[in-house]
Amino acid sequence: MALDxxxxxxSYPPSAVxxxxxxKIAEFxxxxxxxxxxxxxTEAARAAGHPDVIAPPTFAIALxxxxxxxxxxxxxxxxxxxxxVHGEQRFTHHRPIRAGDRLVATTTIEAARTVAGNDLxxxxxxxxxxxxxxxxxxxxxxxxxxxx
Amino acid sequence: MTLRLADVQVGTELPERTFPVTxxxxxxxxxxxxxxxxxxxxxxxxxxxxxxDVIAHGMFTMALAGRAVSDWTGDPGAxxxxxxxxxxxxxVPDDDAGAEVTVRGKVGALLEDGGVRVDLTVTxxxxxxxxxxxxxxxxx
Numbered sequence: 001m002a003l004d005x006x007x008x009x010x011s012y013p014p015s016a017v018x019x020x021x022x023x024k025i026a027e028f029x030x031x032x033x034x035x036x037x038x039x040x041x042t043e044a045a046r047a048a049g050h051p052d053v054i055a056p057p058t059f060a061i062a063l064x065x066x067x068x069x070x071x072x073x074x075x076x077x078x079x080x081x082x083x084x085v086h087g088e089q090r091f092t093h094h095r096p097i098r099a100g101d102r103l104v105a106t107t108t109i110e111a112a113r114t115v116a117g118n119d120l121x122x123x124x125x126x127x128x129x130x131x132x133x134x135x136x137x138x139x140x141x142x143x144x145x146x147x148x
Numbered sequence: 149m150t151l152r153l154a155d156v157q158v159g160t161e162l163p164e165r166t167f168p169v170t171x172x173x174x175x176x177x178x179x180x181x182x183x184x185x186x187x188x189x190x191x192x193x194x195x196x197x198x199x200x201d202v203i204a205h206g207m208f209t210m211a212l213a214g215r216a217v218s219d220w221t222g223d224p225g226a227x228x229x230x231x232x233x234x235x236x237x238x239x240v241p242d243d244d245a246g247a248e249v250t251v252r253g254k255v256g257a258l259l260e261d262g263g264v265r266v267d268l269t270v271t272x273x274x275x276x277x278x279x280x281x282x283x284x285x286x287x288x
Contacts, residue, residue, distance in 0.1 A: 031180035032211040090231035
């Protein structure tokens with residue numbers, strides 16, 4: 001089913017606050033095999049000028065992928081989730097995510113088109129602190145493969 | 149040791165890295181990231197949707213390539229922009245060796261705003277798995 005171009009620009013209400021914990025950052029760093037002390041040693045992070053341990057550059061996906069699900073739950077978005085694959089991913093970091101951050105994610109549909117029977121939907125998730133300081137943006141292009 | 153802007157020029161190559169990827173790594177990544185799509189840990193489901201076997205999370209492959217960049221710069225906070233296109237899946241067999249993801253990279257451009265663009269080539273089994281993989285890092 002083709003995607004409606006009028007979806008482009010649609011924004012969804014902000015997510016609940018996600019509080020970033022030191023243990024979650026350490027767990028994610030371990031899962032990607034990183035032993036960088038900036039992810040697990042508060043003293044090392046402070047010595048490098050950060051207020052607390054910082055997250056690996058792709059950590060944001062742990063909150064932005066779930067935030068982007070709001071798009072797939074939108075009844076106007078005719079995307080067959082069982083056929084969806086992740087086509088492209090982009091992160092723009094204003095500063096590293098760090099332990100203690102209280103983050104809010106706001107999702108916007110950036111592009112929607114149908115190419116050769118495949119539905120392509122690009123969702124941007126802007127992540128900011130609850131006080132409004134921009135932290136990063138995560139942009140995901142989702143592809144729903146056509147039946148053919 | 150943190151890399152400095154003065155240490156790099158267009159064409160500077162990153163050390164080549166090879167990362168083994170086993171089923172256990174995918175289970176650990178699923179837990180850490182919250183992405184429990186069964187195609188990343190359940191062969192029955194993966195083959196039922198037409199995949200040859202369980203495949204790695206694209207985001208896991210992206211994270212490994214990001215590590216190659218961060219380990220090179222010595223500062224994971226230096227990466228300010230990072231984008232990839234997921235070309236082919238990384239198929240992870242149910243054995244102790246798993247798959248191997250190889251990351252090569254070189255400096256593609258020094259940007260006017262001081263950023264350093266790193267162009268990455270990420271392969272598994274000799275095939276490119278990420279395309280248009282680029283990172284921009286800020287070095288002191």
